[in-house]
Amino acid sequence: MHVVSARERLLTAALDLFAEHGVSGTSLQMIADRLGVTKAAVYHQFQSKDDIVLAVIDPALNRLGPIADEAEAQRGNAARREQVLAGVVDLVVGFRKVSATLSFDPVVMRLVRAHPALRNLQRIRRLLGGTAPDPGSRVRMAVIAGGLMMAGADPAVTGLDDEDFRDHLLAAGRRILKG
């Protein structure tokens, strides 16, 4: 049985409020009110709103390194590319709710840009596009990077279940990448 911790309840309430008011428009007091606890109880879990946002986005950003590791362990560029595509697609599907809520939020973007795990994006891009890509590969790289990054937040996919979303996202990625 999964017992929902106070921390998880807080993050769920915060994400709901971020979706309604944006991160900047959400205060720790609003999160406390939503949970029916005191602001001190919120502070007991998180020192600041940035810490709450980081607790939401860290699990996604911290997947980037292992995704690159697993792909680099494959033999051959085609297998590496397929592995890294599958890893990124799983990440997009797994964090589609977070992505739809927090994409484009200026507070989130500031924290993402400063996040140490972001360096792994360069590894992932090399795995997808090669180390010395020709112009066509560079453009395909830009399209797939933007397409995967934005897909989870796109209203067109809201009604799809995770399995359909994953299968079709993989298929779209393979269409773009195939040489």
Added chain:
Amino acid sequence: MHVVSARERLLTAALDLFAEHGVSGTSLQMIADRLGVTKAAVYHQFQSKDDIVLAVIDPALNRLGPIADEAEAQRGNAARREQVLAGVVDLVVGFRKVSATLSFDPVVMRLVRAHPALRNLQRIRRLLGGTAPDPGSRVRMAVIAGGLMMAGADPAVTGLDDEDFRDHLLAAGRRILKG
């Protein structure tokens, strides 16, 4: 002979400063200093910084309607889709510098979201994805929308000339869209 107007000089200086400091970090005084004119001279051209940003993004957003019009004038879904793809690709290529500078800027996003021409994005999405798209088409729609939107701002394509960028972007779009 193309005479560069005071207005064009001002917009060029503003865009350079936006690239260096972000829109929020750029004041009308900084724009005046860059041009060697008084702040009053800047006010003579534009009432506010929002007006300057709108003068930069309006030409791009105001292309969305004509792009949809031209595509809707074609016969058959395939021809419409090809026409709208070509129109959006031209737009991305034509505004790649603006896109690389202003994408993700919170001031810009606020103005884009409130812009009346944005309603034409729905027409463009219908032209690309159809009126009652299946799950696969919806995912491809999300990928191509995000991919095209982000491609102009991607560092991977910075070194490409416009013609190469356009050709490869069209090719990538066709790969995703072909049924």
